[in-house]
Structure formats: C-alpha cells, structure tokens
Amino acid sequence: MLGSVVAVDRSRRRIPEATVARLPVYLRTLVELHAEQTATISSERLAELAGVNAAKVRKDLSYLGSYGTRGVGYDVEYLLFQMSRELGLTKDWPVVIVGVGNLGAALANYGGFSERGFPVAALVDADRAKVGTVLGEHRIHHIDDLPQLVADQGIAIGIIATPAAGAQDVADRLVAAGITSILNFAPAVLTVPPQASLRKVDLALELQILSFYRQRDAAADAADPAVGPPARPLDAPESVG
Amino acid sequence: MLGSVVAVDRSRRRIPEATVARLPVYLRTLVELHAEQTATISSERLAELAGVNAAKVRKDLSYLGSYGTRGVGYDVEYLLFQMSRELGLTKDWPVVIVGVGNLGAALANYGGFSERGFPVAALVDADRAKVGTVLGEHRIHHIDDLPQLVADQGIAIGIIATPAAGAQDVADRLVAAGITSILNFAPAVLTVPPQASLRKVDLALELQILSFYRQRDAAADAADPAVGPPARPLDAPESVG
DNA sequence: TCCTGTGAATGTCTTCACAGCC
DNA sequence: GGCTGTGAAGACATTCACAGGA
Numbered sequence: 472m473l474g475s476v477v478a479v480d481r482s483r484r485r486i487p488e489a490t491v492a493r494l495p496v497y498l499r500t501l502v503e504l505h506a507e508q509t510a511t512i513s514s515e516r517l518a519e520l521a522g523v524n525a526a527k528v529r530k531d532l533s534y535l536g537s538y539g540t541r542g543v544g545y546d547v548e549y550l551l552f553q554m555s556r557e558l559g560l561t562k563d564w565p566v567v568i569v570g571v572g573n574l575g576a577a578l579a580n581y582g583g584f585s586e587r588g589f590p591v592a593a594l595v596d597a598d599r600a601k602v603g604t605v606l607g608e609h610r611i612h613h614i615d616d617l618p619q620l621v622a623d624q625g626i627a628i629g630i631i632a633t634p635a636a637g638a639q640d641v642a643d644r645l646v647a648a649g650i651t652s653i654l655n656f657a658p659a660v661l662t663v664p665p666q667a668s669l670r671k672v673d674l675a676l677e678l679q680i681l682s683f684y685r686q687r688d689a690a691a692d693a694a695d696p697a698v699g700p701p702a703r704p705l706d707a708p709e710s711v712g
Numbered sequence: 713m714l715g716s717v718v719a720v721d722r723s724r725r726r727i728p729e730a731t732v733a734r735l736p737v738y739l740r741t742l743v744e745l746h747a748e749q750t751a752t753i754s755s756e757r758l759a760e761l762a763g764v765n766a767a768k769v770r771k772d773l774s775y776l777g778s779y780g781t782r783g784v785g786y787d788v789e790y791l792l793f794q795m796s797r798e799l800g801l802t803k804d805w806p807v808v809i810v811g812v813g814n815l816g817a818a819l820a821n822y823g824g825f826s827e828r829g830f831p832v833a834a835l836v837d838a839d840r841a842k843v844g845t846v847l848g849e850h851r852i853h854h855i856d857d858l859p860q861l862v863a864d865q866g867i868a869i870g871i872i873a874t875p876a877a878g879a880q881d882v883a884d885r886l887v888a889a890g891i892t893s894i895l896n897f898a899p900a901v902l903t904v905p906p907q908a909s910l911r912k913v914d915l916a917l918e919l920q921i922l923s924f925y926r927q928r929d930a931a932a933d934a935a936d937p938a939v940g941p942p943a944r945p946l947d948a949p950e951s952v953g
Numbered sequence: 954t955c956c957t958g959t960g961a962a963t964g965t966c967t968t969c970a971c972a973g974c975c
Numbered sequence: 976g977g978c979t980g981t982g983a984a985g986a987c988a989t990t991c992a993c994a995g996g997a
Contacts, residue, residue, distance in 0.1 A: 489988060495920040499899060513956065522901035525956095533958055537841050541957045542997045558920055559927025566919070577818020578915075583899070587916040588923075613990055621820035628922055632727075651929075652922040658740060658824070666927045670918050674819075675828040678807070679799055681869055681893040684909045686800025709777075710923040723986045730966060755979065766978095774980055810970040854964055 486557075490531045494558055496521050497531070501551040513544040565592035567626045567650075571601055571611055574656055578632055578638030579657065580607050592624040609695050616643070617648040628652040635659035642669070715794070729953035731772045736800055737762050742792040754785040788852035808867045808891075810882050811874030812842055812852055817898055819873055821848050831867040838878065855882070858889040869893040883910070 472530070500520045518525040532538065532545065535557055539545045555561055566589050568575050579585070579594055594606060595614045602613045612620060620626060629645040631638050631653065638657035639656055645653055646667055655661055655671045663669045741761045752919055755773070760767040771778065773786065776798055780786045797867055807830050809816050819825070822833055835847060838853045843854045854860060861867060870886040872879050872894065879898035885893055887908055896902055896912045904910045 487988070491921055491924050492917075494924065495914070496901070497919040498920070500901075510717075515956085519799040521903065524990075526992095527988095529957060530959080530989080537958070539957050540996075542955045544956070557924070559930075560920065562920070564923055564926075573821045573823065574818065577815065577822065580814045580916070581806070581818065581917050582814065584919065589916065589919045627926065629918060635916050635989065652926050653924060655920050658896070660737070660741075660761065662763075666929075670922060672913060672915065672918060673736070674822070674913065675824050675830065676733075676736040677913060678825065678827070678830045678869060678896050679739070679801065680732055681802040681803055681895060681909050681911060683732050683735065683751070683798070685805075685868065685893050686798070688907075689800075756978085765968075767970095768966095770979060771967080771981080778980070780979050781975065782973070783977070784979045837961070 484534060486534045490534055493523065493527075493531055494553045494554060495520070496523075496665060497528070498554050498560070499552070501547055501554065502545045503550055509547050511540075511544045512547055512550075514539070515544070546640055563588050564627040564652075565590050565624050566628040566630055567591075567593045567595060567620060567624075567645075568615070568616075568630045568632055569595050569614065569645070570631060572632065572636075572655075573635070575630075575632035576606055578630060578649050578656075579609060589628065589692065590627050593620045595620065597633075614644060617644055621648045621650060624648065628654065631655045631657050631661075633657055725775060727775045731775055734762070734764065734768075734772055735761070735795060737764075738769070738791070739795050739799065739801070742788055742795065745788050746792055748910075750788050752781075753788055755780070755792075757933040758786070762923075779868065801829050803832055804829050805893075806831050806865050807835060807869040807871055808832075808834045808858070808861060808865075808886075809871045809873055810855065810886070811872065811878075812837045812847060812943050814872065816871075816873035817847055819871060819897075820850060830869065833867050834861045836861065838874075855878045855885060858885055862889045862891060869892065872898050874894045874898055874901075 497517065500517060501512075504520075514525045514528040518528045521528065529539075530649050532550070535553055538550050540554055545562075566584065568579050570589060571579065571594050575594070575596075579591055584591055587649075591609065593612060594609045595612045595617060597614045598601065599613065604611050627650070629641075629650045629652070631641050631645075633641055636659075637659045638659045639661055640656060642653060642655070642661045642663055646663055651667045653661075653663060653667060653669045655669060658673050658675065661669060729911050731782065740757065740952075741758060742753075745761075755766045755769040759769045762769065770780075773791070776794055779791050779794055807825065809832060812820065812835050816835070816837075820832055825832055835850045836853045836858060837843065838855045840854065842852050845852050846866060868891070870891040870893070872882050872886075874882055876898045877900075879896060879900045880902050881892060883896070883902045883904055887904055892908045894902075894904060894908060894910045896910060897914075899914050899916065902910060902912075
C-alpha cells in the first residue's frame with residue numbers, strides 16, 4: 472500500500488553452517504595466492520587449491536556478495552579483504568587457555584594461534600601448585616582471576632584444555648566472566664547458554680572415526696576378496712574412506 | 713524362478729558419515745555408564761548425555777542393528793560391545809607421529825591417545841638434528857625409517873604434525889609405507905589415493921569459525937539494538953552460535 | 954568466449970510420528 | 976504403558992546447468 476520498500480537488507484543473508492566452515496579454508500588459500508602475487512583467481516582454480524569443487528566455491532562466495540567478475544574471476548586482494556571482514560579477522564582476538572596440563576601447555580607453546588590472529592593472552596589453571604610458575608612467555612594465573620584477566624586483557628575466546636571432569640565448570644566460569652566463544656578440547660559434552668558459541672575438538676574421536684573406516688574396509692575385503700574396495704564417501708570432513 | 717534368495721547381506725548396510733562421527737560420542741557415554749554400573753539406558757537419556765536428540769540416537773543405533781528392547785531400552789554392556797566392534801576398537805591401533813615440533817611433541821606427551829586405544833608407537837622427523845634425541849619414552853627416528861617402523865611396530869595410523877609446506881610429502885610417504893589412515897594437523901589441503909582415509913584437524917580454523925559467529929552477532933546487535941540475538945543454528949558441530 | 958551467479962534438481966541428514974513389540 | 980525401530984516429511988547441502996554480464 473505505501474509505495475515500495477525502503478531498502479533491501481543485505482545484512483540478513485544467512486550463511487549456511489557448512490559454508491562458514493569452509494570460509495577459513497578459502498581464506499588460507501587466498502592468503503597464499505596473495506603472498507605469491509596472484510591478482511585474480513577463477514572458481515575452478517580456487518576450488519582445486521581448497522580441495523572442493525568449483526560449483527561449491529561459487530555458491531559459497533555468493534553468500535558473501537557478488538565479488539567476482541564474469542569472464543575473469545575473483546580479485547584476490549579484494550576477496551581476501553571481504554572475507555576477512557566477514558570472518559571478523561580484521562583485528563586480533565586474544566585467547567585464554569584454561570588448564571595447563573600436557574595439552575594446554577602444548578597449545579600455549581604452539582605458534583599457530585598467534586600467527587593467525589589469536590594471540591594467547593593468558594593461561595589459567597585450578598591447581599595452586601602451578602599458579603605463579605612460568606610457561607614460555609606466560610605466568611600461570613589462578614582460574615579465580617578469570618574475570619579480571621578477561622577485562623584487563625580484552626580476552627574474547629576461551630580454550631578448555633582440562634580433563635573432562637572439570638570442563639563444564641570451566642565453561643560456566645568462562646561464560647560468567649563474559650566470554651561467549653569457547654573451544655573445548657576436553658572429551659565431554661558441554662552446555663552453554665544460547666548466546667554463547669561452543670565448538671569442540673576431540674582428538675581421540677578423530678582417530679576412532681579413522682578406525683571405523685579401516686575396520687569396515689577390512690571386513691568388506693574379508694567378505695568379498697575378489698572385488699575391489701566398495702564405493703565410499705569422498706569429501707565430507709575431508710576425503711574419508 | 714529359483715526359489716528364494718540365500719541370505720540377506722547384513723554387512724552391506726551403509727552407515728552415514730554423520731552417524732559415524734557421532735558413534736564415538738555414544739561410545740564414550742556408554743563407557744561412563746558402564747563404569748557407574750548402569751545396566752540399561754533409554755534413547756532419551758542417552759541422547760541427553762550425548763548432547764543430541766532421542767530420534768537421532770535411535771536412528772543412529774538402528775544402523776548398527778536392532779540392539780534395543782522395546783519398552784526397556786538398550787543394554788549398556790551389549791551395546792558397548794557391539795559399538796566397539798563396529799568401530800574396530802576391540803584392539804589397539806599403534807600410531808606414528810610425524811613432525812616433532814611444538815605440536816607433535818605435545819601430541820606425543822598427551823596421554824589421551826594411549827588411554828583410548830591409540831598408543832604412540834613411534835616419533836619421526838625430517839630434521840637429522842632431532843633424530844636420536846629422546847622425548848618422553850620415545851627416541852625420535854628419521855622419516856626415512858618409516859617403512860621399517862610401520863612394519864616392525866604394526867603401525868596403523870599416521871599423524872601429521874609438520875608445518876604445512878611438508879605435509880603433502882609426508883602424506884605420500886605414509887601411504888607409500890602402507891599406512892591407510894591419516895590424521896592431518898597441518899593447515900594444508902592434502903590428497904591421498906582413494907583407498908586411504910584422511911581426516912584433518914585445524915586448530916586455528918576452529919577459532920576462525922568462532923570469530924565468524926562473534927562478528928555476525930556484533931553486527932546484528934549494532935544494526936538492531938532493540939531486538940534480542942537472532943535465531944542461530946544450535947547443535948551442528950556442537951551448539952554453535 | 955569466458956566465467957560468475959543462481960534457480961532447479963538431486964542427494965543427504967534430521968525430525969516427526971506411529972506401528973509394533975516387550 | 977513404555978520405548979524401540981522406521982517409513983515419511985521436512986530441512987539442509989551439494990551439484991547441475993545455463994542465463995547473463997564482462
């Protein structure tokens with residue numbers, strides 16, 4: 472009735488989960504291309520480098536906007552900028568590692584985080600014997616100091632590297648301290664309020680999945696020794712078979 | 713014409729990727745239930761403990777066979793046995809870690825692997841300066857010795873913990889040495905022949921995904937400060953939002 | 954002519970809802 | 976009455992295939 476709509480809300484295009492999970496892979500590829508002075512890239516070539524197919528690349532990138540040029544391809548630098556912006560990677564996000572056991576200590580020393588925009592800003596542990604000791608360039612703080620550390624260091628992300636038993640308590644403390652992004656390495660199912668994001672990495676779980684496919688193929692070969700290996704799902708979390 | 717079929721081939725039921733990825737979570741839950749003497753479990757309760765919904769649990773378990781009892785639930789011990797068998801976890805699978813830098817060393821010391829059936833049988837590195845040095849209970853071998861180590865130690869799985877640049881070469885060497893299950897920690901896209909299984913864990917990638925959701929919510933709040941946080945996908949790789 | 958952007962088709966996964974068995 | 980097992984419906988993701996702009 473009242474004339475036309477004021478403006479199309481481009482900020483509401485929802486990006487599918489599956490696409491979000493691939494954006495960092497494209498980003499890494501673009502960084503490499505940019506480093507070697509490549510100016511433009513076709514969906515076909517980008518697909519090859521990122522280990523997916525070209526139709527997927529085009530559909531994924533189309534969720535970010537129309538940043539390509541027909542007949543030419545994508546401008547590497549421009550796409551890199553847009554993607555960094557979309558991923559919120561135009562600034563660093565300091566992380567806190569909770570639990571300085573074997574895994575936590577390893578992650579603290581692992582350079583891969585800082586290198587890619589996630590500097591380790593603090594280490595905390597519940598064990599008072601560890602508090603005050605130094606690991607790499609960090610002194611270990613007590614977990615009770617979390618709210619203070621979060622405020623002082625502008626910490627954005629919490630990494631849980633404790634045993635499974637303490638993980639839910641740690642998650643609760645992180646949320647209480649104002650952290651809304653959590654990466655969980657403990658082999659436990661955690662619950663966080665809906666406004667928080669939680670992702671998990673379970674190292675043994677990955678090995679168990681590999682074990683499944685190995686077992687299955689061994690069983691198939693035994694049942695059917697004359698025939699080659701059965702068709703199996705390629706791609707998925709990465710070619711798996 | 714010729715009477716009926718000889719037998720239904722139950723070994724051919726294909727288990728969906730997504731289900732396979734959840735089996736280890738159920739397995740872990742069942743191990744805990746068994747440890748605390750729980751004899752039977754309903755799909756509802758198992759779902760709650762595993763952080764999924766009951767329909768999914770029932771569908772997932774149905775791929776393994778009809779191991780439940782209507783009106784009662786699943787026998788914990790029996791289901792545990794069947795699931796271990798299906799996942800190929802009735803025996804240990806020795807692993808080799810390739811690349812003893814920060815991450816590789818951490819993984820070597822991380823107890824979580826052996827604990828869950830994947831003993832670290834060998835460490836190898838390309839750097840001759842590291843060869844012969846001892847880390848934890850292992851002496852580091854040269855990567856050229858891979859075929860020998862695989863044969864001698866019965867190694868089933870290779871873990872790549874090298875920098876991205878060397879990762880494809882390592883994958884090729886693992887495959888050449890007879891390894892068909894590979895877990896890649898290097899931030900690089902790898903290719904393996906179809907008979908091999910490859911999975912990847914990219915730590916920074918997980919943080920980047922968290923950054924995306926944080927960024928998106930911040931943008932939504934700025935555009936729309938009166939309204940609460942928008943609906944976001946729960947569950948998925950774990951509640952993500 | 955080349956390559957993107959996208960509707961439509963296909964395939965996969967999740968959820969519903971209830972028949973069937975204990 | 977309670978809970979599993981599973982077709983069917985619905986949601987989501989991938990791939991196809993081609994219109995349309997450079």
